[in-house]
Amino acid sequence: MNVHRSYPMEVSEEGIRRVQPLAQSGLSRVPPQYIQPLHTRPVFHTRTEPRNIPLIDLSFFDPTRRASTLESIASACRDWGAFHVTNHGVPLSLLGAIRRTGRAFFTDCPMSEKLRYACSTTASEGYGSKMLATSDQQQDDAQVLDWRDYFDHHTLPLSRRNPDRWPEFPPDYRDTVARYSDEMKILAQKLLALISESLGLRASCIEDAVGEFYQNITISFYPPCPEPDLTLGLQSHSDIGAITLLIQDDVEGLQVLKSGDGGVDKWVTVEPLSDAVLVLLADQTEIITNGKYRSCEHRAITNPDRARLSVATFHDPAKTVKISPVSELIDESSPAKYRDVVYGDYVLSWYTKGPEGKRNIDALVLDS
């Protein structure tokens, strides 16, 4: 059966299936390409033992609080690779504005208008949904699609920023994304400095290793899904750059993988906190810190009732930058654990092999 043709309504001109019209078509079962194999399906657990990721208040003024904040950052980075920050300096009205404008684009813009911004390759800017990577039907049948549409913006360096390629609706969309980009850059710098200091490094150490930020902002929209136990909004992955700053609306869905006692990993749902920003360490920070801090594996689950929105701001090195563990963290008793990698090669391998879990960074681990 040609499954592509059996759901004609939601396939756009360039052949990419958008999830939102599919969800709105009132189907009671998801098409087969969205069904996860048994081992990656979300297992719904009763929340008898709620566990929250660490919450760190960045408003320290006296030296004693600064020392304990650095200590909290160190343990959050070691144990989770993720933490919430409050009093982060980003105006709360701007967090509200980007959630509002992002949601308005997805819910109030007609599809014909959205498709003016359609992007057709995974790395390009614009309105997208996960695509089948090949034109080979058999191979396509083996792939699983995410229950998600998104808009990706190239925001920094300024030479990559062209707001004409972003939605015109709602009217403050472009200005909001540009202001949000600038604020997130400042916060990412502040956080990389604190993360460096929490390892006893000079404040600029990790930022120096990353170099000028290549920043992308992805607004993800997860429509309600009729079969949440069979699907994922976004498959499990770690982000490939240096540091990701994420906000969500009030609908739960993001989960982080927490390694537990006895080597048992558990998915923990990240509680939506409207004023907080979630920090996710990404793969290049794991390499730079020689594995002292690990990147955070995460995924998004779906729900049957409410659409969910998140805004992820990625800060990556330039493609030409060589990433390696910093010399300050290497000595005889703690040798380099990762081989050097040119960031562009890392990205290429990610797009070739796919994001599943953390297998890309695992390929760089040196034998001890």
Ligand SMILES: O=C(O)CCC(=O)C(=O)O
């Ligand atoms: O929607 C979310 O909360 C996660 C988004 C994400 O992980 C990503 O875009 O890389």
Ligand SMILES: [Fe+2]
């Ligand atoms: Fe991610």
